[in-house]
Amino acid sequence: MASYTVSRLVQAVLILLGVSFITFFLLYVLPADPVRQIAGRSATPQTVANIREQLGLDQPFIVQYWRYMAGLFQGDMGRSYLQKTDVATLIAARLPASLLLMAAGIGAELVIGLTMGIVAALWRGRAIDNGLMMASFVTVSAPQFVVALLLLYLFAVTLGWFPIGGYGTLAHLVLPALTLGILGSGWYARMMRSSMIEVLRADFVRTARAKGLKRSRVILRHALPNAVLPIIAMIGIDIGIFMGGIVIVEGVFGWPGIGQLAWQAIQRVDIPIIMGVTLVSACAIVLGNLLADLITPLIDPRIRIR
Amino acid sequence: MKKLLTSTALIAALAAPAFAQESLDPNATPGGGIVVTYKDDVATLDPAIGYDWQNWSMIKSLFDGLMDYVPGTTELRPGLAESYMVSEDGLTFTFSLRSGVTFHNGREMTAADVKYSLDRVTNPETQSPGAGFFAAIAGFDAISDGSASTLEGVTVIDPSTVQIQLSRPDATFLHVMALNFASVVPEEAVAAANGDFGKLPVGTGAFKLDEWTIGQRLVFAKNSDYWRDGLPYLDSVTFEVGQEPIVALLRLQNGEVDVPGDGIPPAKFLEVMGDPEQAARVVEGGQLQTGYITLNVTIPPMDNVEVRKAINMAINKDRITQIINGRAVPATQPLPPSMPGYTEGYAGYAFDPEAAKQMLADAGLADGFETELYVMNTDPNPRIAQAIQQDLAAIGVRASILSLAQANVIEAGGAGTAPMIWSGGMAWIADFPDPSNFFGPILGCSGAEEGGWNWSKFCVEDIDAAATAADSMLDPSAPERLKMWSDVYMKVMDEAPWVPVFNEQRYTMKSARMGGDDSLYVDPVSIPVNYDYVYVTK
Numbered sequence: 001m002a003s004y005t006v007s008r009l010v011q012a013v014l015i016l017l018g019v020s021f022i023t024f025f026l027l028y029v030l031p032a033d034p035v036r037q038i039a040g041r042s043a044t045p046q047t048v049a050n051i052r053e054q055l056g057l058d059q060p061f062i063v064q065y066w067r068y069m070a071g072l073f074q075g076d077m078g079r080s081y082l083q084k085t086d087v088a089t090l091i092a093a094r095l096p097a098s099l100l101l102m103a104a105g106i107g108a109e110l111v112i113g114l115t116m117g118i119v120a121a122l123w124r125g126r127a128i129d130n131g132l133m134m135a136s137f138v139t140v141s142a143p144q145f146v147v148a149l150l151l152l153y154l155f156a157v158t159l160g161w162f163p164i165g166g167y168g169t170l171a172h173l174v175l176p177a178l179t180l181g182i183l184g185s186g187w188y189a190r191m192m193r194s195s196m197i198e199v200l201r202a203d204f205v206r207t208a209r210a211k212g213l214k215r216s217r218v219i220l221r222h223a224l225p226n227a228v229l230p231i232i233a234m235i236g237i238d239i240g241i242f243m244g245g246i247v248i249v250e251g252v253f254g255w256p257g258i259g260q261l262a263w264q265a266i267q268r269v270d271i272p273i274i275m276g277v278t279l280v281s282a283c284a285i286v287l288g289n290l291l292a293d294l295i296t297p298l299i300d301p302r303i304r305i306r
Numbered sequence: 307m308k309k310l311l312t313s314t315a316l317i318a319a320l321a322a323p324a325f326a327q328e329s330l331d332p333n334a335t336p337g338g339g340i341v342v343t344y345k346d347d348v349a350t351l352d353p354a355i356g357y358d359w360q361n362w363s364m365i366k367s368l369f370d371g372l373m374d375y376v377p378g379t380t381e382l383r384p385g386l387a388e389s390y391m392v393s394e395d396g397l398t399f400t401f402s403l404r405s406g407v408t409f410h411n412g413r414e415m416t417a418a419d420v421k422y423s424l425d426r427v428t429n430p431e432t433q434s435p436g437a438g439f440f441a442a443i444a445g446f447d448a449i450s451d452g453s454a455s456t457l458e459g460v461t462v463i464d465p466s467t468v469q470i471q472l473s474r475p476d477a478t479f480l481h482v483m484a485l486n487f488a489s490v491v492p493e494e495a496v497a498a499a500n501g502d503f504g505k506l507p508v509g510t511g512a513f514k515l516d517e518w519t520i521g522q523r524l525v526f527a528k529n530s531d532y533w534r535d536g537l538p539y540l541d542s543v544t545f546e547v548g549q550e551p552i553v554a555l556l557r558l559q560n561g562e563v564d565v566p567g568d569g570i571p572p573a574k575f576l577e578v579m580g581d582p583e584q585a586a587r588v589v590e591g592g593q594l595q596t597g598y599i600t601l602n603v604t605i606p607p608m609d610n611v612e613v614r615k616a617i618n619m620a621i622n623k624d625r626i627t628q629i630i631n632g633r634a635v636p637a638t639q640p641l642p643p644s645m646p647g648y649t650e651g652y653a654g655y656a657f658d659p660e661a662a663k664q665m666l667a668d669a670g671l672a673d674g675f676e677t678e679l680y681v682m683n684t685d686p687n688p689r690i691a692q693a694i695q696q697d698l699a700a701i702g703v704r705a706s707i708l709s710l711a712q713a714n715v716i717e718a719g720g721a722g723t724a725p726m727i728w729s730g731g732m733a734w735i736a737d738f739p740d741p742s743n744f745f746g747p748i749l750g751c752s753g754a755e756e757g758g759w760n761w762s763k764f765c766v767e768d769i770d771a772a773a774t775a776a777d778s779m780l781d782p783s784a785p786e787r788l789k790m791w792s793d794v795y796m797k798v799m800d801e802a803p804w805v806p807v808f809n810e811q812r813y814t815m816k817s818a819r820m821g822g823d824d825s826l827y828v829d830p831v832s833i834p835v836n837y838d839y840v841y842v843t844k
Contacts, residue, residue, distance in 0.1 A: 032713035033757070036720065040357045040435030041759045042737060042747050046450050047437045048757065050430035083349045084433075084504050093520035149552070157556050164557050165549065167522060251345070254549045256521030264346055269713045 005294065012286040019282040020072075020275070024065050027271050034269040038081050055081065068275065077279075078272035080265075087276040091258060095280070097167055098257035101180070101250075102242040104173050106235060108181025109188055114231070116185060117192025122219070124197060132189065140186035148179045148252040165254035176253040180246065184238065191234060195227040202226075225299055232292045232299070239288030243281040330536045331839070333821065338842035339542035340564040340820065342835070343549040343557070347521060350504030353489035354427040354434040359735070360567060362486060363832040364545070367526060367538075369489035369509030372401050372420065373480050377832070377839045378825030380594075380646070380739030382480055382782075386415065386490055386510065396475045396780035403466045407533045409492045410514040417468040423490045424470075425449070425456045436487030439737075442476035475778040477787060481738035484831075512538040512838040521548060526837070539822075539841035555815075559584075564817040564842075565827075565835055572686060575631045578815070588815045591828025592644045594736035596637055596744070598729050599679075599694065599805040600761040605725045607675055614802040616665035618655035620701045626693050627808050630686055634808035640744055640795050642809040644830065646783060647741030647791035654799065654806070662701045674702025680724040682731035683709040691728050719761035727761050733810075739830060740782055741791035745773050749798055764803035769794060819843055 035057055039048045052058045056067060071078055077087040113136075120132040139147075155175060156164040166172050199205065200223055208218045247259040258277055265273035297303045350356050353369045374385035384390070387401035407415045427434045428449050440446055445458030459471035472479065482488060495508035507515055512534070513526035526543040545567070549557075554566035555574055570578050570588070578584045601608045601617060608614055623636035638654030641647060666674065679698075681691040691707045698705045705726065710718075712732060718724040736743045747753040751770045753760030776790035798804075814827040814834050822840035829836040 032711070032717050033720075036716060036757060037713060038433060038435065041732075041734075042438060043435050044438035044441065044752070045755060045757070047430075047435070050437075050450065051433045054430060054433050079501070080349075084352070084355065085350075085502055090520060097521070152553065153556070157560060164560060164562065165553050166546075250548070251550045252553060254546070254553065256548055260347065260548055261521070267712060 001294075005290075008290050008293070012283075012290065015286055016279060016282055020069065020279060021065065023275060023278045024068065025061070027269075027274060028061050028064070030269070032269045034081055034271055037268045037270070072279075077276045080273050081270045082268055083270075087272045090261060090273065091276055091280055094256050094258045094261055097255060098243065098259070100173065101176055101246070101255055101257060102239065104177035105180030105184070105242060105246075106238055108177045109184040109238070110231075110235075112181050113185035113188025114192050114228075116189035118196055118219075118224070120189065120193045121196035121200065124193075129193075133193070136186035136189040138186075139182050142183060144179070144183060144246075144248040145252065147183055148176070148249050151175050151179050151182075152252060165252065167254065167256055172253075172255075176249055176255055179249055179253075180242075187234065188231060191230055192227065195230050196223065199223045199227045229296060229300055232296055233289075236285075236289035236292035240281070240285035243284040243288075331539075331822065331841070334539045334841045335821070335843060336536075336539045336841065337541050338819075339540060339544060340817075340840075340842060341544045341546060341562065342565045342567045343546045343554040343563050344567040345547075345549060345551060345554075347547045348524060348545065351507040351515065352504035353486045353491065353507075353509070354423075354432050354436070355504060356486060357435045359833055363829075363835065363837065364524075364526070365486045365489065365507075366511070366832050367513045367543070367837045368507050368511040368515060369486065369491070370407075370511055371484055371486070371488040371490060372403075373484035373488075375484060375739075375831045377836050378823060378829050380644070380830050382484060385484065386420075387483075392780070397472045399470045399472075399479065400463070401468050401470070403468065404533060405466060407510050408531050409495070409510055410508045410529060411492065411495060413492060413494075415490060415492075415510055416465040417462040418465070419490050419492060420468045421457075421460045421462050422493045424460050424488065426491065426496070427487050428457060429455070434487060436485065439482045439485060439487060442472045442474055442479060442482075444471045444473040446473070475780060477777045477779050477782045478738070478740050478742050480782060481740050481743075485738060513543060516542070523547065534838075538838045540837065543837050558815065558817060561817070564820055566815060567834060569834070570813055570815055572631065575633070575813075584815070587818060588813050589824045589827040591812050591814070591825070592635075592642065592830070593810055593812045593828075593833075594642050594645055594739055594830055595733055595810050596640055596642050597634070597733045597807050597810060598637070598640070599807060600719070600724075600727045600729065601803055601805065602722065602725045602762055603803055604722060604763045605677075607669070607671060608677075608725060610669055611801055612665050612669045613671065615655060616662040616669070616701065617698070617703065618802050618805045619658045619662040619665070620703070621694060621697050621805050621807065622657050623807050624657075625697075626690055629689050629693055630810075633813065634810045637806035637809050639799055639806055640749065640804060641741055642736075645736065645739060645741055645744070647788045647795070649792045649796060652796065652799075655802070659697075659700050666701060666703075671702070674704060676704045676706075677725045678708055679705040680708045680710065680715050680718055680727045682712045682715050682728075684712075684731055687728060687730040690730055694728060716759075720757040720759070722756070722761075722763050724761065728807075736830075741788070741795070742773065742777050745791075745794065749803070762803035764798075764801065766797075766801060769797050769801075772797070 035048055035052045039051050080087055116132045120129040123129050152175060156162045162171050162175050205218060205223055208222050247263045250257045250259045262277040344360050348361050349358055351361060351365055351368060353365045356365045370386050372385055372387040374383055375381060376383050386403055386407060388404045390399055390401045392399055403417060409415060426432055428437050428440050428446060443457055443459040445454060448454035449457055461469045463469050490510060492508055496503045499506040512529055512532045514529050516527035517525040524545040528538055528541050551566060551568040551571040554563055557563040558566055601614050603609055627634045627636055638652055639649060679691055681687045688709045695705050695707055719727050734748055747759045749760060749764055751765035754763045754765040772794050776787055779787040812828050816827060819842045820840060821843045826836045826839050
């Protein structure tokens with residue numbers, strides 16, 4: 001287990017190096033000049049040249065990349081071109097909010113999605129199964145902005161049960177988490193349903209029923225743990241999606257996450273922030289998947305780590 | 307010995323009272339706080355760097371410069387400088403500073419701070435987007451290329467007198483001294499911030515920064531030692547960031563927000579204006595802004611002025627104005643109507659597609675031609691581009707639309723590869739209320755070089771020379787100078803490198819409890835709201 005973890009961590013470092021190189025390269029060849037964004041529309045050619053030199057953007061690609069990575073290994077993520085503030089400070093200010101929303105969002109997705117999937121599987125072929133799968137289809141296709149705004153309008157503005165956006169208390173977390181939960185539940189519902197159906201067909205389930213065990217015990221103690229394995233992998237991927245920035249939901253609810261930071265940085269070609277957020281997201285994805293892979297054998301002892 | 311310049315405007319400035327007596331609003335009730343929302347995070351509050359339309363007025367409230375404007379107007383008035391004298395040749399300005407002005411950290415402001423601030427903003431290490439505005443100051447070139455660390459032309463005569471020497475006459479100099487970039491900052495606070503002065507601003511302004519939770523909110527607190535007696539009225543201004551405009555409007559309607567900083571979202575505009583109670587709280591005002599289509603004069607067939615005139619006549623500006631719910635005034639020329647130097651009564655190129663087709667035929671393009679129209683991809687610009695495309699198609703010009711991110715359009719414009727660009731979302735808005743501000747970077751030869759903002763690559767030496775001559779006059783508001791600028795823009799229109807389309811109106815919505823003259827809510831300089839002068843009733 002330990003050597004597996006170590007080798008996966010080494011792999012993680014290599015992945016992050018690759019991500020940093022590709023991202024830096026893409027930003028370098030982008031037909032959009034960050035210096036022009038900083039210099040603004042009234043700058044003279046001299047000012048533009050000065051800024052380019054100050055930021056080292058007149059250097060060849062490899063030199064720029066090397067300087068960035070050298071700084072990174074010393075713990076310095078660079079300074080935002082437009083804000084002149086440390087990127088690490090900007091990300092650290094928003095990371096807790098993003099992590100909280102991610103955890104709550106995944107939690108809501110699981111609660112809604114798994115319940116839907118299990119119920120659909122147990123009453124397979126019946127009206128409720130069709131209804132739930134139709135609902136999952138709708139939620140997966142629904143535009144984020146519309147769902148978020150609808151929930152906000154209904155529960156916060158009209159009914160007044162929750163604050164109209166913002167951050168700080170549990171009440172502020174409910175609606176954004178619920179939005180994410182509804183939007184993402186479709187995937188989990190379908191996956192859970194098919195996984196559950198397959199497990200319920202298995203020999204050991206028939207054996208357990210034949211032994212006279214209660215139906216609910218069979219489902220919860222025998223079928224569910226086996227059905228849930230692919231879900232773990234999905235959670236790993238989901239962490240990646242969340243950390244990539246759920247900009248729209250953050251925007252509607254005024255949630256101070258890194259998605260908004262990344263979005264603004266991309267618009268203004270603020271390269272240090274873009275690099276920083278990309279690397280943080282990549283880190284989260286790699287670690288999330290590593291965690292999922294480490295948990296799996298705990299649930300299913302048949303899967304051994306070689 | 308330099309003699310006093312005896313122009314009437316400057317005599318009036320010298321006659322300004324010695325202490326900061328304000329004509330205060332008798333209805334104003336001091337106290338209370340307001341909440342303003344914005345979608346984008348505030349990048350920086352460093353006056354040397356901040357150049358967003360949202361931090362512009364915030365910086366104005368935290369800092370002061372030598373010159374200022376009468377609130378709600380474009381009229382210059384003394385700021386930190388109590389009075390000033392100008393030499394007869396217009397090259398030497400001597401400012402007498404007010405006494406007793408303190409920074410937020412308690413220290414008294416002196417002439418040395420003025421020198422430090424100007425040195426700082428022109429120093430390449432600061433990376434100020436506004437450094438170029440100070441090019442007329444003697445010694446600017448030296449500090450700009452690194453051979454000097456201080457501006458030779460700025461001299462501290464004594465702790466309350468500073469003298470600025472120009473290397474050439476510059477009619478816009480006093481406006482430049484009123485720009486945020488010329489704000490006075492304390493050296494020790496900049497040093498203590500260790501490169502992060504933008505998040506830890508210290509100035510002389512009506513408000514000071516009390517709290518900044520990155521990504522969430524900023525709180526400005528009243529500066530009780532402010533040198534303008536009786537101001538500001540408000541105890542605090544809270545800026546909440548990361549708020550979608552539509553959610554901000556919902557919160558305004560719910561009584562949680564006082565001013566949605568990004569304005570009324572287009573989707574809700576008609577609904578809000580249709581409700582008399584809400585419409586009564588919306589203030590409409592002009593902006594020093596123009597939206598235009600640039601025609602690249604280096605890309606055939608738009609190198610032919612007749613073709614450019616034809617395109618001008620093909621555009622239905624009234625229809626385009628309707629696309630944005632009528633929130634603009636069709637434009638006939640580059641300058642907006644409220645800008646000094648605007649040519650009244652000039653009709654421009656009237657909408658006449660038949661005549662336009664004829665002009666194209668006369669130029670040998672009876673079958674029209676193909677071209678590309680670049681546009682920024684945020685609403686309503688793509689819809690406006692479609693309307694332009696249809697207007698052009700009606701005269702045989704087949705334009706394909708390239709809807710891109712702002713940075714990419716700017717890049718294409720600067721590189722000169724874009725035949726036509728609709729300026730929406732990137733449109734020119736004045737830095738200061740003077741006609742010269744609409745020329746240099748966007749219509750002058752200096753802006754036409756690689757990477758510049760003169761996307762039509764328009765460069766006519768004669769017109770450039772006329773512009774320079776107009777700026778060499780000493781009094782910015784002299785009628786002769788304004789006439790010269792009017793002539794410059796008329797000559798530009800004769801060459802038709804642009805199609806001026808509309809001047810956007812500004813609509814500021816406020817909560818019922820906000821008070822203060824309407825002009826403060828559409829202040830042409832302190833956008834959107836002049837926080838120093840507004841108050842809350844009750």
